[in-house]
Each structure stands twice: as C-alpha cells, then as structure tokens.
Amino acid sequence: MLLFWVFFTLFSVVTSEYNVPISQVYANTQPPKGMADDEVIEENHGNSKKIIIISLIAASAVLTVVLLLLCCLWVIRMKRLKKSTKDMQLQLDVSKRRSLVPVLSKLNSLRMGGKKGNVPVLEYNLLVEATNSFEESSKIGEGGLGRVYKACLGENVLAAVKIVNVGADKEFQNEIGWLSKIQHQNIVSLIGSSVHEDTKFLVYEMLQNGSLESHLHGATRGSTLNWSLRMKIALDIARGLEYLHERCDPAVIHRNIKSSNILLDSTFSAKLSGFSLAVTAAMQNKNDLKITESLGYLAPEYLLDGKLTDKSDVYAFGVVLLELLTGRKPVEKLSPTHQLSVVTWAMPQFTDRTKLPDILDPVIRDKMDPKHLYQVAAVAVLCVQPEPSYRPLITDVLHSLIPLVPVDLGGSLRIA
Template identity: 35%
Template sequence: MKATTLYISIPIVAWSIWILLCGKCLDNALQQLLVAASGSSTLQLKQAKALQETGWWPSSTTTQARSNYSSACHWDGITCNAGGSVITIDRSYRSLGGQLNLNFSFFPNLVRLNLSLNNLDGRIPLDIGMLQKLVCLKLYSNMFVGPIPSTLGYLTNLEFLDLRENKIYGSIPSEIGMLKNLTFLYLSSNMLVGPIPSTLGHLTNLEYLLLGQNKINGSIPSEIGLLKNLTNLYLSSNILAGPIPSTLGYLTNLEYLDLSENKINGSIPSEIGMLKDLSYLNLSHNFISGEIPSALGMIAPLLTMDLSYNNLTSNIPSSLTDIYRLDLSHNSLEGQIPNGYALNHNSNTLNGNKDLCGQFKIFPLCRKGKKSIITEIKTFVPISIFLGFLVIGGGGILFSRCVFKKNQIESRGLKNGNIFSIWNYDGHIAYEDIIEATEDFDIRYCIGTGGYGSVYRAELPSGNVVALKKLHQKEAENPVFYKSFINEVGVLTEIRHRNIMKLHGFCVHKGCRFLIYEYMERGSLFCVLRNVDEAMKLDWSKRVNIIKGIAHALSYMHHECIPAIVHRDISSNNILLNSKFQGFISDFGTAKLLDLDPSNQTLVAGTYGYIAPEFAYTMTITEKCDVYSFGVVALEILMGRHPGELLSSLSSSSSSQNMMLNEILDQHLSPPNRLIGQEILLVATIAFACMNTQPKSRPTMKCVSQEFISRRKANLIPLTAVSLLQLRKQAAYVDGSGFAYC
C-alpha cells in the first residue's frame, strides 16, 4: 500500500514542480514583454519631447503630445513605423530659424531627415552620426556654418546627402569616402576649401557629384575616374589647378561635365572622347592650352561645348560641326573656319566666314555681318529702340546707355511727372534718378537676392515705386548670366498679360546692368505661404484666383504668342503678389521660344521640386513642362506647403490614398464653405491631371484655362467625402477635350 501511494505521488509532485517552474517562466516572459512595451512607450515619449523642444511645430500640436505619447506620429511631416518609432522628419519650406537642436539619440530608426529651405544656422551637430539608419539627409538652403562633421562617415546607409547653399567652410572630410551607398552628393554653393579628398573614389555608387561654387583648390584627383556610375560632375567656380585627369575617360555614364571657372591648365585629354553619353561639356574660363581633340566631335549626344576663355591653339577640328551650341571665343585659335560652323569664336585669328556674334549670343546670328546682326537684334526686341551704339569685337556686342520701351520714350512730360515721363529725355536721366533713389544700390534698399542678382525697391522723384533687378558684378561679367538678362528683356517686351509682371525698361550703363519692373508689395508667393500671418490673409478665394490667373497667363504664353513661350521655371518663388494678393508670373531669364529652336533640347533649368520628371532624361523642353510645374504650384497653394512629401507617399503608400482632400488643405485657414469648396475640388483635380507622369496625358494650359472659365454647374460634394484616390481617378484627361469628373 505504501509502495502504491509512493508510485502515485511521484508524478503528482513532478507535475506540481513543472507548473511552478513553467509558471515562473511564463511570468518572466510576460514581464519581459511588458518591459519591452514600456521601453517602446518610453522611446515614443522621448521622441515626442525631443521634437517638441525644437520649436518646429505649433504649441497646440506639442500640447497634444504631452497627453498622448504616440501623437507625434500624426504630426505634420512625421512618419512612424509599425512600432510607433519615427522614421521620417520633414520640416522643409517652414521658415525655421535657430540651431539644429534635435536630440538624435532618441531617433535610432530615422531614415529620412529633410530640413531644407529654412533659416537654420549654427553648426551641423557632431552627434548626427548617431542616425545609423539614415538614408536621406537634406539640409540645403539654410545658413549652416562650420565644417562638415566627420561623423557623417558613420552614416553608412546614406544614399542622398544634400548640404548645398549654406555657409559651410573647412575642407571636405575624407570620412565621406566611407559612405559606400551614396548616390547623390551635393555640396555646392558653400565656402569649402582644401582639396577634393581622394577617398571620394570609394563612392562607386555615386551618380551626382556637385561641388561647384566653393573655394576648393588642389588638383582633380585621378581617383574620380573610379566613379563608374557618375552621370553629373559639377566642379565649376572653384580654384582647382593642374591638368584634367585622363581617368575622366572611364566615366562612361557621364552626361554633364562642368569644370569651368577654375585655374585648370594643361591640355584637354583625348580620353574625354570616350564619354559616349556626354551631352554638356563646359571647360571655359581656365588656362587650358594645346589643341582641341578631334575626338570630342565623335560624341554623338554632345549638344553644348564651351571652351571659351582659355589658351587653346592651332586649328578648329572639322569634326565639331554637329555640336549645337559651340563657344570657342577668347582663345588663340588660328587658320580657316571649317565649312558648316555656326559658332562663337571671337578673339581668335581665324580666316573665312568670320562670326560677329561675340558673347551676345541670343540666337545663332553667325556669318551674317554687322547690318544683319543689328536687324536680328531689333527683331528679337521689336518694340524697343537703342540709345547709344553697338560695339562688335572681342568683348562681344555691348549696348551703351539705357534701353526703354518705345511708348515710354516717345511720351512727353516733366522730369518729375509720372514714371513714363522720367525717361522722356534720354536714358541718362533715368539712370541718375535710379542711382539717387537707391543711393547707388545701397544694401538698405535690397529686398531680396535671386539666382544671378539682387532686387531693390526704388521710389522715384515722381513718387512711383519700382523694383530693380540688378546683376551682381561677377554675374554681370559672366556671359551665361548676361544671356539670361537679355533673354528676359526679349521675352517681356514681347508679351502683355494682366498676370505677367510688367517690365518698364532695362539699363546697361557704366558696367551697371539692371531691369526695371512694376513693384510687387507682397513679394513672392513662396514667402507669403510660409509666413503664418501672411498666409492667413491669403484666404481660399484669393488662393483660387491666384491659381486661375497663373493658368490664364500660361495659356496666353503657350497658345497666343508666336512663337510659343515656355517659362521653364514656374515655381512659388517666381509668382509675385501685389498689395491685393493678385498673382503675377515673373523671372523669364530661362524662358524659351519654341519655334526658334527646332531641337528644344537644353540644359537643366528650373527649380528643384517643380521640374517635370521627363525633362531629367530627355532634356527636351515642351509646353507640358510648364503644365507639370503649374500643377505642383496649384497644389502647393492649396496645401500651404510644397506637396513633394505627399506625392512621394501617394506613389508608395496605400494608406495615403485613403486620405481625404480636406486633410491636406492648409490648416492655417478655416475650412472653406461648400461653394468655394467646389472651386478647390476643381483646382485639386486639375492639379493632379497636370502632374501626370506622362506628358501626353497632361492637359494643355488652354484646356485648363477654359475649365476655369466655363464655370460648370457645381455638384456640392463635401471635401470630407473626396479621397485622394478618387481625386486621382477624377484627374483622368479625356481625348484632349476636357476632364472626366464624377
């Protein structure tokens, strides 16, 4: 009996012990899960607090974060992963100021950080190297100073690094060579010094290398030839010396090569002829000597080659005749000009069909003689008259004194009368008045700085206020910028539209070059949208009217001007607002007359974020490029910010497709009433149609303009009931005749 009892008791005791031990295991596992969950919650709280302390979000948003630790995931510009950890921070175009004081240690999963186009200053923190998972870092167009932190070398997952347009100084750290996944490296327009580190040769995935407009010295390292995937190499406007390395010939994917405005010497290596995809080559303003390799003419895609302002000698190879834009001026070339050339070759010793185009190369005016050139220029600016004389020679064609519109000059009145009569007598009087009004362009009158000049406000003796766009001295001497200056004059004297900014005149006088426009009190649309007080004054009705005005102006340019005019740089920066918040298209320096250029191929022009996607690979300009840019601007006006992040999420995330239209509208304004809401629905539908990735599927601006004018009967659909997915379906373009609406 005792044995039986013992036999039965052993399994019971064992079972009891197993339950006890496993129960403890289960308890430990549960505790670990709770600790993990608690840790996740703690991280989210720390992230929300760190974001709150930057001051980059409204106080109302961060107050909500204190009551709900996960609310940071719903903030504007923040994206989180499934576990609630922040993976994207995008506060671009926000007019943010101060230093970058984000605690990076709380963001171990951050993949994208975009703080571009703000006013952030101070140094880029060293602890940015803690963001081990970072793939994209964009800090361009701020006021960062100090050196590039060497700790960036720890970001080995980085694919996109953009530090352009800051005040960063010091040398490029060799540690950047550790970023083996990097495909885009943009460091241009800073104050960098020292040599290009040879370690950049380790970046074999690199496609874009932009180091231009710095003070980088030394020679171009031969290791740059290891970057077999490179398509764009931009080293212009530095202090680089020594020869061009022959290893550049190994960059067989290169499409764009700009080494201009340096101190490069030696000869042009014939190996450049191996770059069979090259479409743009600029070696101008250097000390390059020797002959022009005939192999350059064997590069079939080469459209533009500028070798001006060097010490090139000998004859011009006959193989270069197929290059569309060819500038060989200001060298020591000699001999006969081969037949079939239309080129720019002043200050050379050449015989045969001499070109009188000079640096003033508006169109190909070669082999026409002085009289023909003057006729061409008057055709280019048909309603202008020229005061002074033309000088044709090594310096190109120069205009002395000032040029103003004929109707202004022919008007009569007192010097202190209205703005037109100021220019009654001659350009000199207007010039003196402008110099006096701006105290010789004193910085106190400067109201903005653009790509190639500064803008000044001038109150003339008559009491009229004008805006003056003046070329900087360096840009005034640069033929590229001067061409842009003259191009703007030529286009704006041709066109008249209520939504295109008026040009009153221009002046080339005593080395001072400026354009005179009507004054726009509110400044650029870009700045107004990013200033909370100004944005709130820009109510829904005003915003819709601005969009309509831009559409009508572009329709006029594309369909009523002969030849058609394509702006090429429609962006919120180039839409100016007057005191009544009416919109005007400005900045025609890159505009293109389509019929005068059969190829319509050109260099990249425009503003990042507004350029049509097909232009990147076709380099071909059509009206549909402006249509795409218009769509981006229209959506930006509705959202109050650039729609780039939204467009990216729509193309990659199904969750964004389910967002409602009212959710993406500018939250600074009260929700629109139902009537204006239908106008917004129309604008949004048109905007998405204009941004179609296929150019042929985009509407024409004439069609867009007519849609706004037709005032079709509104279906009062609440914006809360329209998803972005529905909106994109509604944006289908039908047979070139209209839009399909639900």
C-alpha cells in the first residue's frame, strides 16, 4: 500500500503539467489551418517522443524510490534480526548457567577480589571457611590437576574446590581460559578461582553424584547405573563433545576424555570436566603437547606420532562406551609386567554377536533390547578403530544414540 501511494503521487506530479481537458486535447489533435500533413505528422511524432521520455523518467524515479525503500526496510530488518539473535544468545547463555545463579547471587561481594576474565576471583579465606580448612573429611577426590574438596559457600550452596598441584600454572590458566568461554549444559561450569601465595584454586559447580569412574569402578561396581542411565550418560558426553567439535570456532579438542572427567549431577546428567589440556584443532605440533593423559584412552596415532584431531576425542569416547558396556577399566593389570586394555580385550568379542551378551557388565546383562545392544556395540567398535579416518564424527555418534535413549532422559525412544 505504501509503495502504491508513492507511485501514484509521483506519477501525478510528473504528469500534472500535461493534464488538460479532453476537449482541448482533441482540439490540439486537429491540424491548424494551412499546415501540411507531413508537418502535422512530424509534430505529433515529436510529442510522442516527449511523452515516452517523460514516462521513462517517471518510471525511473518511481523505481529508484522503491529500491531506496526496500534498502531501508532491509537495513531495519537486519538490525532487528541482529538484536533478536543477540537477545536469544543471551537468554541461552543465561539458561545454560541457571544452575550457577544461586551460587553467584549468594556469594558475598565483599569476599570477592574482582574478576579474571569472566570468572570471579574469590578470597582465600572464604575457601578456607567453606572447606573447614581443607580437612580430610571434606576431600571428595583427586585428579591429575590436584585434590578436590567439598565446599559450602554462603547459604548452603555447595561447590567443589580444587587445589591445583604446584607447577601446573599452564594447566591452571588453560582451565580458566576455556571454562570462562565455554557454556553448555553438558560441560561443567567454573564458579571462580583464587590464588594464595604459591597455591592456586579452582572452584566449580558441585555435581552430587561424583564421577562416572567412581560409579563404574568404585565400591558400587556400577549397580547405580542401569542400561537407560548408561545410555543417557553416553548421549550427554556425545552432546558435550559435539558442541566442542562442531559449535566452537575454532574447534576445541578436549584431549582428556576419561571416566574420571565425566561428572554426574543429581539426575545423572553427565558433564565434561578437566579442560586443563584442551587445545584448538590448529594446535597440533607434537613438540607443544605433553602426553600426560591416562594411556588407556589415548588414540594410537596420538600416542605414537603425536597427531591430534577431533577423532582422538572420538577414540577416547569409544573407550568410555566400552566401560559403560562391560564395566571393565580402560586398562586391567594382569600382572606386575602385563596389562590388557579394554579395547584389545573387547574388539574380537564385540564382532561376534553370540558372545556379546556374555561379556557385558552383569548389572545390565539381559536388561535391554538386543537390537539396541548391537547398535551401541557397533558404535563403540567404530569409535576405537586404529585408523582415524574409519572413526565416525561425533555428530554421527550423537545421532546414532538419540533413538536409543528414552524421551524422559533426553533421547527420542518412546517406551510402550
């Protein structure tokens, strides 16, 4: 309607000079007395050319105005779209960090010493109080980067405080660097950090059910994890890795996927932790990397040649999947001088369907649809292939697992 009104107005203005009564127009078409016919034709031809030129000018003017209006509308639309995208991303970031809102809102601002990037710097005395001076009863674990203690911050808000090992300054900075930028529901969140003299601390959200390693290989020997929960955990890990490999720019290689770095919350939703060794896909120089990870999870090409790609994470994911299926550790010590990896042990048996049910963890044996078992076993076998090019992308793994997980656990499987 707006464009029609503009066109009509411009046309009226341009042609107003030529709006004369029809009778006069008719009179003007009659040749004056004494004028020859060829003169009349020439004059009429000249008038026709003028009319055509004026029409072209009018049409060009209208077209120019229309194009200008369309450009303005496009610019306005792009600005609104950009603002809408920013608002959506902000809402997404807020929703992803909703579990941290109670923590951050209840922390006393006077006990904070500013920020390091996007990560709050917490006062050392606050951590001492929150962990009862790091007493042994508060200790909940120990990893490659240091000991972890349960802490109570503010009004009964629980957190996990890690005392970083001496000499791990680079890993400390790397952990802060990545977790201050990465926000995903399947990646652990960093609440803050602290430095006291030569000791450094990292403070994470508390995940009540601890690590996957403690459930599979601890006192309960996997009894807390039924088939559906194990598939949910595998799906959550795949989602976290898919975010790192496909959604981050540049892509991030976790480089330290293992069951002890997979943490479980109160609903057994899994989150990736342990980003102290993470690198971008471009950082593949063997001289820049230290092979410090657990050997059972290392891809052959990385272990032998230092070649690091996203397929290295896929291999480690495959080892975790074998742990979930068999209940075995990544490396079993058979004697003081002989060890057997779960990959070497499982691969010959996983290729034979008749043997597959017999080598499963007894907790889940005969408690799933056999078709689902064969599908998961096939995914695991593909992930731990010695040749990286034969391994699937984590996106393909993700889409393979979604139909095997019940809807109420985050998949698409509907159970009758």
